[in-house]
Amino acid sequence: MNNKPTLYYVYDPMCSWCWGFKPTWNRIEEQLKDKVDIQYVVGGLAADSDEPMPMLMRDQIASYWKKIENLLGTQFNYDFWTANTPRRSTYPSCRAMLIARGEGREKAMLNAVQTAYYLQAKNPSDVSVLADCAESIGLDRAAFIDAIESQETQSKLVDELQFARSIGGNSFPSLFLQTESGVRELAVDYQQSQITVDRVNELV
Template identity: 25%
Template sequence: MERPVVYYVFDVLCSWCYGFSETMHQFHEDHKDSIDFRIMSGGMVLGEREGAIGDLPDAVKEGFKRVEEMSGRPFSAAFYEMLDKGEAQLSSLPGALALATLRTYQPDNAMAFAKRMQEAFYQEGLPPAQAATYGHCAEDFGMNSEDFMKLMVDKERLELVQKEFEVVKQWGITGFPTVVYQDKDKAYLLARGYVSREQLDENLKKIQELV
């Protein structure tokens, strides 16, 4: 029997995804025996949006406090120090390449790895545009950091990630996090933006009653 699928569309740089990551991690743990989970990178910061963290609009910087209040997940002193220094570069591509790499070799750990990548940025204050940050994360999953960084820059990996960005765009998803529930040929929006665990469970229950 074909199992339903939950697509979690996130971005490594998305602060609301960081706030949501513990909720999504637990949701995955609780439902992975009956639902297939697939995590995708949305490509939030690419092209003209790439640049130094210090160039972020004040509204975005002020939004970090809102994320903390809503989710209860704090940003570290190391992150705020990086923000104040303003030099770290922001790009969604390295994180997307890292996720695609880990997903290829350890698909069952993709959700946990996405959470770990965001912790590297928002808790450890590691630069999100540097491959070494993701090599560091991969070590927690039993992979050699140098080998992992080489796998990240494989041409096929880049093509896969670019196709992933296009699929997300075709789906009309422009904000993160977004969670989609698919059962056979029908798809339902499970969450758009940050929601509590209670709301996520309630949304799932309502959708499952429909199908």
């Protein structure tokens, strides 16, 4: 029987702070993978929308990118804002993660989507971009498109968002450790992985 604690990583594929946190998270995951079960949980930053993002919101998000860039040295491709019609819509990319998870490819899909968005200035709010990402990691394009538009995938997303909220995952990235004594939120340090690793070791 597996009695290992579970470390939940609540994220959104189009969350710029998750992109900034990625190198630190990778180190945390590598150091703790044998001690805890690590479970990715999509958080659903922004619901489905076909409306163009208002200019004020575009400027605000671009300013977040600059802040993260200055703090963490994270790379962003600002051509995104002129090459696309941005929409405040991350649920499609969250559905893409659930589909890839079913194929054991969630981390690969997350990397593909983040690379497309932040480095290649492509828009993961578009299913066509997500299908390109799916194809790039070896998933069948037609099957992926069918799945991302299915009620089954939508139901899985609703269930996952409800679970994320039930443990307190209302901002991204968030970390939660589930042990026999319950679920505890862990502080996210964007620069020092060892702080989180040490805290988990204390609690397990």
